[in-house]
Amino acid sequence: MCSAELHPLYAQAVTPVPSVREPVEVTTKEGARLISSVGTVKLPAGIKIQVVGTKGEDKLEVVVTNIRGTVLRSATDFDDRSKGVAAGTAPVAPTATADQKPTADPSRAPLGSATQTSPPQQVTAGASPQAGRTADPGGADRGSLDERDIPNELGILANFRLPLSAPARTAAVQYAASKDRWFQLSRGMSEPLVSDVSSGLVDQSGWRDRLILATIFSWLGTTEERCIAALALRPPESLHDFRMTPAQEKTYRSMVTAGVNSLDATFRNEMCMYFLGSDRSKWPRGKASVGSRLEAAPLEAMLVKKEFCEALVQSVSEKDYLPGVFMVLQDLYKRFPQDFFEYQNLAIAMAIVYDVKPPTDWPHGQVKDGLLRLTTEPWVELFPYFVRKDRDKALYADIKTLPADILKFLVDAPIPISELEWASNNVTTGRAVFDKLYSSIRYDIERLRQGRFDWEAGPYSLESIKRMGGICTDQSYYCYISAKAKGLPSLIFTGIGVAAGHAWFGYLRADGWYMNAGRGDEPSGQAMDPQTWQVISDTQLAFISTRQSGSTAYQYSRNMLRLAFLPVRELSDEKRRRICRLALESSPEIPASWYAVAELLERDAGRTIELRSHYRSMSDQFSKQLDIWAEIQRKLARLEWASGSESRAKAIEEDLLRSRSDIALDTAREILRRMQETQDTESVLKRYRKYIAEYSKLGGMTFYRVAVPFVSDLIRSGKTSLALDVLRDSTACIPSDPDSPVRAQYDAVHAWLTKELKRRGAGESLGDEEQKRERRRARLDTL
Incomplete structure (x- = not known):
């Protein structure tokens, strides 16, 4: 720390300087002095410097920097060469004491190098950030910055006591974009961030500014090949109708264990087709960085905005496809530059939803092919629709005040905008009673009795549903889209009850999420998170709704998580x-920090004891959020099985089997799958029959959650004949009512298996597409 006698406004003689909360630029006058730990040094007049902060009660101690953010600590900072620095031509490295001169010219030092400016420290310490190189997010070493290429104004990036000004942001973006040096600049900011994680700097805006910018730069420096590979790490159950071959499943498991930078060419192309569609211009370009695909002007306009960067980092997850996120943002900015920042959360929500195309079974998989038209670039019509409706005060919610991770449940409607216009004009149900809209759609009981679960009555439109009625999926879809048209985030829930599967919807009321519209007596439900198209439970959604995202503790926790996963080799x-x-300690109620610790412990096979303890603590923390509790208990059971602790593993599974009915049945299903890998067929069948008898009173829940998955596993392993026998064993949980949807489902699967066995007996076989259609008719792949 240094102190300085400055302009009379701030210090006269030995009068203490008043506390400086914000950086104040001053120009030295005749007689100004720099007071260091060694002695007092006279400063030239006319030097532009900044008073950044004060420290100490009994003596004058002021942190002083030049206008580029370099800490001024000694006379050598004001020699003839450095006068130009103070005027703003180049950054200067700090020296240890007032009488020490630099041994090398640091004015061209790369960010993050040992001679680069560090956050202000005690003068006598003389410590600088640890030099080093970080791991490339794309898997390749891109080298270090060329010292001759660094613009002088980037010196401020390393001084965390100063907020990042718009000119500094602009300079950084222009430099990185012109030379594709996103990753190197991210590294230059990240290494000092890590070295100062235990200091008080983490609470200052300058530190947070650089963390956010380093995070975004690391994304832009990631190779596109790595991005598509990361999509492959989404759990297989999130891939809907995408089916991996056994070899691909093996590849998937190895990727989860070891991480991945690239994919087998065939698998890669299949993933690109599934997630990105047939337009190959959207496919990854090998080792090219995400930033190299983007235009400099829109990117600069976005990243120079501090509030936009904060909102973006708050919203993007590790499961998002980064090229898609930034391409949507770029397109929205170019099309709607006047509205983009006013509705920036809306734009970010669209980017994190439409970074990949929606799954082919959106919205619920019960519409005959060709009857629902999906748009290819939904944001082009959705963004101006919501902006216009908001300005016309035609929306129930104030969408400008909602964060992107709530608005993503508003914009996930990849359908013609005419559908939203129809609902806007024809639906008049108020926000407080919007759940009543569900019962306004006539229930088609005859269609249910006939087992016709898929919509086949012409184009699947809101007007058609209103006129013709439908079953629960159609009622839910009608309300789900109508809510969005009125500015209410919404989602469709599905659950399995005793009598049948059921669908209902949830929407955002003024006092938070209401998730029981049309629910009935279903014990639990799940929906799709449109950001990842993975399952999200109602309890997870409740957490999103109630979290205190604006609290200091929450922001600190999120910042630490971002920092922990920056690509820094050190x-x-x-x-x-x-x-x-x-x-975790700052905000133990946030699941993300618990999952992050678990992920890091899971990487190290030698930390089984620590991982076990962590799982137990996490189970205790979330004992009231049963979905999270059950997930962690299953992880703990798997850990005990892997470590040979059979008795502990069985005890955990017994607790799960006594839990809520859906958790118990899902546990039974997992036990059967584990047994198939380790035990003989007769033992597995005996346990299956035990579960069918034990949970037969749960009817359709048991059939859908235990019987159908077990039958599907047998079919996939080529045991079709055994699958038919197992299906017949499940009749104890089939309702006797001939009009029951569960019985209709049972009959459909039974007919398909019987037909398949006859075909195999006759030596016949179906092509992949025809077989896929038949399996869908039997509803094996969509349950």
């Missing part, structure tokens, strides 16, 4: 765990 897994634990 960050060992042990250091990352320590940082994640800081996040």
